[in-house]
Amino acid sequence: MAKLFVAFTVACALFAGVFGLVIVRGDGMTPTSGDGDVALTSRTDRNLVANDLVVYRSTSGQQLVGRVVAQPGDTVEVTNDGEFKVNGATQPSKAGGKTEPVESGPTYPLTLGDGEYFVLGDNRASAVDSRAVGPVGISGVEGKVIALLRLRAI
Template sequence: MEIDAIKKKVLEDVDPETRRKKKKEMRIQRLIVTLQFLGIAAVVILIFYILMGISTVDGNSMYPTLHDKDIVIYNRRCKEYKAGDIVAIARPSGEDYVKRVVAVAGDTVNIQDGKVYVNGEEVRYDGEIGTTEKKSSKITYPLRVGDKEVFVLGDNREVSRDSREIGTVKVSDIEGKIEWYMGRP
């Protein structure tokens, strides 16, 4: 340490005025750091409130793509969905579903011999397991997907509660498109 630095340190320790100035500078520095932290927290909260959302997968309907209790982050700004997208859906019952879009407005869906056909062509997705059977007598096939609606299925077809039971889903009920997911430890 240089002699001037030593003198300054000693002066700070014994001079009350210098000590007061130092304490004031420390309080100001703590206030600045606190305000920066609160600002960053506010921005993160706004991003998740306006742009992104978080949901949890409940059950094994999307297995093996997603597992029970996986945390998913979805994009709230996405309003146009295509076949293959995985979406978070808010159901009127208050439940949230995470499912895969299989057909969009104007498509015709048919379920036959354990397979799904959209516009006459069989569709399959990576991760899809089990056979796809009709689940409700209230839904008749071939089914035409209405305007501003989608037809969704879980990847684990034999245990999924999806459009085969609840019918098509309104696009307005979709919370967003899944952009990222994280498995629980």
């Protein structure tokens, strides 16, 4: 019985400090993930690079899942004709759609400061992301997604 208690305590400590589970809400990351999927995150990996999936909190406290598309020092631009550019180079969307600016979002071009990332959803038409909430600070990143569990429609 003591071994079971120790194993349970260690597992709880790992999930509390090292790993996290997040239920994906909405279809902002379609086709990569969808509403009801579960993301397993690493809370300790802070080495974020372009294309990493992250779970973060917006300034309003909303928990979001998105893809890092630009890192500290990069200059991003979302044009009125739906192009997304990093350091002047047009970047395609994973889902193939346009990247429209958000009226209440940041002004462009925007150069990211130390510890700031620009995060977009794969389904740009319905995603709430950095176009609306601005750059995401590393302190707002709750974890780097290391696995997606497809639980929707089960």
